[in-house]
Amino acid sequence: MMFNWLSLVTGLFYIVLGVVVIIYKFFFTVLEPAIAYAMGAVLILYGIFRIYRAISRIKDSGNEK
Template identity: 80%
Template sequence: MMFNWLSLVTGLFYIVLGIVVIFYKFFFTILEPGVAYILGALLILYGIFRIYRAITKIKNSGNEE
């Protein structure tokens, strides 16, 4: 159960990281604007996916009890 909540927090972290990459165009090195937008969008999408997966696992674990 703790893994599901940790996955939820990790998803939020990826979303924030994606936003930071888009605004500051920096990810361990200075990025070109196009690369920053693509990398930021991918990080945000992955964060949304992690949150969705965590929520579905939390809901399913509630149904099993």
């Protein structure tokens, strides 16, 4: 159960990281704008996926009890 909540927090972290990469165009090194937008979009999408998966697992674990 704790893993599901941790996955939810991790998803939020990925979304914030994606927004930061898009705004500052920096991820361990200065990025070209096109690469920053693409990388930021991938991070945001992955964060949304993690949150969706965590919510669905939390709902499923609630139905089992």
